[in-house]
Amino acid sequence: xxxxxxxxxxxxxxxxxxxxxxxxLPDPAMEARAVTFGTTLRCLxxxxxxxxxxxSDLARDLRxxxxxxxxxxxxxAQIRTWLVARYGDFVLLKPPITLFTLALWASPVxxxxxxxxxxxxxxxxxATPPAPLTEAERRRLEGLTRT
Amino acid sequence: xxxxxxxxxxxxxxxxxxxxFYAMLSGMKRGTFDPRGLPSQLIDKPxxxxxxxxxSRADVVKQGRPVLLNFFASWCVPCIEEAPTLMKLRAARxxxxxIAYKDKSEATDAFLLxxxxxxxxxxxxLSGDVGIEWGITGVPETFVVDGSGIVRWHFAGPLPDExxxxxxxxxxx
Numbered sequence: 288x289x290x291x292x293x294x295x296x297x298x299x300x301x302x303x304x305x306x307x308x309x310x311x312l313p314d315p316a317m318e319a320r321a322v323t324f325g326t327t328l329r330c331l332x333x334x335x336x337x338x339x340x341x342x343s344d345l346a347r348d349l350r351x352x353x354x355x356x357x358x359x360x361x362x363x364a365q366i367r368t369w370l371v372a373r374y375g376d377f378v379l380l381k382p383p384i385t386l387f388t389l390a391l392w393a394s395p396v397x398x399x400x401x402x403x404x405x406x407x408x409x410x411x412x413x414a415t416p417p418a419p420l421t422e423a424e425r426r427r428l429e430g431l432t433r434t
Numbered sequence: 435x436x437x438x439x440x441x442x443x444x445x446x447x448x449x450x451x452x453x454x455f456y457a458m459l460s461g462m463k464r465g466t467f468d469p470r471g472l473p474s475q476l477i478d479k480p481x482x483x484x485x486x487x488x489x490s491r492a493d494v495v496k497q498g499r500p501v502l503l504n505f506f507a508s509w510c511v512p513c514i515e516e517a518p519t520l521m522k523l524r525a526a527r528x529x530x531x532x533i534a535y536k537d538k539s540e541a542t543d544a545f546l547l548x549x550x551x552x553x554x555x556x557x558x559x560l561s562g563d564v565g566i567e568w569g570i571t572g573v574p575e576t577f578v579v580d581g582s583g584i585v586r587w588h589f590a591g592p593l594p595d596e597x598x599x600x601x602x603x604x605x606x607x
Contacts, residue, residue, distance in 0.1 A: 331571040332572065334470060344536070344562075373475060373568070374475065374569050375472065412440075
């Protein structure tokens with residue numbers, strides 16, 4: 288019984304969002320292009336998944352639109368412009384560099400700069416070792432420690 | 435001096451972050467800030483061309499006065515929540531036009547029979563292509579289109595009663 292169950296579990300295909308072969312374009316090269324492009328587009332419903340990964344209705348509609356437009360001879364840049372006009376830059380999983388995203392893109396460099404600055408300041412502010420005792424101090428200390 | 439600055443910098447950053455998070459959280463509580471919300475790209479742009487069974491873009495613009503357009507569907511639970519608010523708008527004589535989004539005609543009709551029909555005109559976007567053309571990400575979503583066909587306002591999600599009251603007074607003016 289358990290063996291049958293294991294075999295059945297192994298046979299079960301994992302449920303990928305785009306598991307419906309009817310969605311795919313007949314031309315495998317074109318379909319590969321659509322998949323590559325689709326993974327750079329955000330599903331507006333699941334928000335952290337690409338339209339290729341998402342199982343939502345809207346993602347399916349967007350996959351269909353991407354494929355229809357590719358098949359009609361449009362290139363990725365044209366489709367991207369079309370989508371951004373409707374959904375904004377948010378539809379792109381990799382945001383373009385604009386005035387608003389500048390801080391986002393610059394943050395790694397800024398972090399490095401700040402860390403470097405902090406290290407520099409810390410090195411500079413390490414206290415100089417105290418000056419050696421003067422002769423008078425040494426004699427006084429000797430006097431104090433002698434029992 | 436440097437040392438004091440170093441000590442204060444993390445405190446300053448933490449205070450700034452705390453103030454920002456507090457502003458975001460209180461905005462979410464009041465409903466004025468939605469971290470998942472998506473601003474419409476159509477604001478202050480002309481309404482995209484469309485021609486659906488029910489009405490077309492030309493029919494909207496022909497009015498020569500602002501129209502409230504609402505995307506809804508019978509399968510959408512927040513739309514049920516929104517239905518009484520829309521009925522209030524109808525009672526206030528706000529020109530409210532509905533677009534059924536990816537919904538079977540019989541299901542739409544049954545929904546309107548059950549929850550009331552607040553719409554002066556009803557169009558059916560069976561494929562959902564017009565919804566994508568308008569950049570909607572779900573239902574319900576509401577748009578205000580002015581008399582010259584320019585989109586002036588957008589709201590995603592069920593309209594709150596307060597928003598409906600403001601709309602009613604603005605439309606009456």
